[in-house]
Ligand SMILES: Cc1ncc(C[n+]2csc(CCOP(=O)(O)OP(=O)(O)O)c2C)c(N)n1
């Protein structure tokens with residue numbers, strides 16, 4: 212049995228169910244309580260769990276993440292929210308030098324069950340400091356796990372896995388996915404494991420690896436391409452760290468072509484790592500260069516046409532796929 | 541406990557102590573800011589403006605009073621609620637409106653929008669999308685002025701929410717330590733988004749934060765433009781004399797939502813109404829007339845001028861071309877790199 216809910220509701224359910232089942236789980240962040248979260252993700256949680264467990268904080272990202280980390284080290288399972296991914300920079304030391312390394316530096320002793328929920332993605336004309344997708348920055352930091360769901364099912368299942376885990380997780384929620392609806396099981400105890408990609412659509416001519424918020428666009432592009440006789444396989448990695456390299460490589464071995472799509476900036480973005488992994492694992496199978504379709508290497512402009520111009524669009528995806536399918540050595 | 545204090549500097553704020561043209565300039569700037577914001581809100585609804593807006597309606601006196609105490613070559617840093625600061629420092633409503641409309645003629649060529657407007661010629665080092673992001677920058681501008689021995693000061697505007705960021709504390713400490721010519725101007729409008737200041741900070745008077753950094757913290761009635769002006773003037777004098785920073789807390793209130801469309805469920809109608817009664821613009825207008833500093837006719841003329849200037853600003857914005865989409869790729873680096881994206 213399934214029901215259809217929005218991505219944001221899936222996240223809310225995951226938090227509520229985990230808070231009911233484990234008293235050490237709590238949520239804190241800016242306006243997550245009375246206001247219900249700037250994007251409404253935690254709406255109603257304050258009423259159910261009270262101000263002790265759904266904590267409104269001052270505007271203090273470093274203290275929010277750092278206190279989450281400290282509470283995790285002291286046996287709690289905090290969920291902390293960074294309202295816009297851009298603001299995680301303010302908390303960078305606590306994420307990168309502290310949370311990521313606490314276990315390793317302690318000789319493996321520290322348990323760090325800390326979930327850091329972060330929105331990413333361009334919501335439209337929000338300009339350079341409210342539109343970024345910083346997930347790639349953190350792939351270069353050993354010790355962090357990175358979840359980047361694209362469906363309500365995964366949002367709920369992956370968030371539960373993050374909360375129940377023992378490591379710091381950066382959990383990226385694309386702002387434009389919040390209203391997207393999808394099926395979730397009636398069973399409120401399902402989880403989605405980290406490190407398992409999902410094949411969203413089977414195909415034979417090319418593999419699109421779609422990271423996070425671009426999945427709906429990738430699926431649409433695949434539909435369009437099918438009409439012109441190109442069969443695209445769409446793979447959603449679901450977590451970037453750990454990354455399900457096997458599924459990605461197997462898919463490319465079958466289709467012999469790979470296009471990686473994400474909204475993070477192109478240079479040294481997640482696609483760079485994925486491309487390297489595919490080259491290492493499937494170079495002999497490739498019939499065309501691996502291509503990345505990502506945000507151009509400029510800060511996000513305010514003007515909507517300029518913003519569209521730098522974002523990976525449907526046209527860019529279709530063109531990239533046609534390019535690799537028509538590629539000759 | 542958490543009960544805010546009364547302003548401590550309402551000693552000399554009589555209009556009669558100020559030259560008339562100064563009073564009229566203050567009035568004009570406040571009206572210009574108010575009306576600019578209302579136009580921007582309307583134009584956003586009408587579709588001219590694509591991005592979000594944090595309006596400063598109700599907070600005109602802090603912006604105008606503070607900037608009136610600065611010289612043209614002094615610097616400010618602003619915030620996400622920055623339209624008033626820009627206008628008060630001499631920003632041109634035409635280029636501001638064009639920027640909000642994302643046009644090539646706007647302050648940032650359509651790349652910045654409300655959150656990132658700047659005019660370096662006017663000493664406006666930029667609005668900011670990051671809470672507290674401008675505070676260290678103003679401190680650094682003050683450092684530059686001090687190092688070069690210039691008679692210039694920098695003023696950082698920020699909200700009550702920003703004093704809970706490390707950026708504020710680190711900058712304040714540095715400024716106190718090096719006696720930098722900087723003014724930390726906190727516009728305490730009682731809320732950071734939907735959370736009241738009382739739930740963000742254990743102290744009601746944020747001015748007391750200055751004590752730990754060894755410079756004065758002053759509370760001003762942020763809805764009284766003359767009180768703000770005089771408090772800032774004193775801080776500027778102190779900075780110019782080489783005595784270092786001052787923290788000014790202007791107690792004020794924003795009349796509209798945090799952003800346009802904010803349902804504002806977090807505050808009561810009574811509270812909003814009580815502050816409406818203290819609207820800084822009609823209050824100042826009444827005083828000007830009561831003290832015979834200005835006539836009804838003079839003030840009307842100013843109000844008409846403002847409307848005309850804003851008609852022109854909106855027309856300028858609406859009639860300006862959109863930037864070429866490919867211009868998105870320009871301006872990431874300086875000329876030495878040919879401005880290209882790599
Ligand atoms: C580092 C950072 N954290 C959070 C935000 C989101 N945000 C934007 S404005 C705001 C409230 C700021 O409150 P305050 O400083 O009191 O200024 P006001 O909006 O009241 O003018 C918040 C939390 C941000 N822009 N930057």
Ligand SMILES: [Mg+2]
Pocket residue numbers: 699700701727728729730731732733
């Ligand atoms: Mg405030």
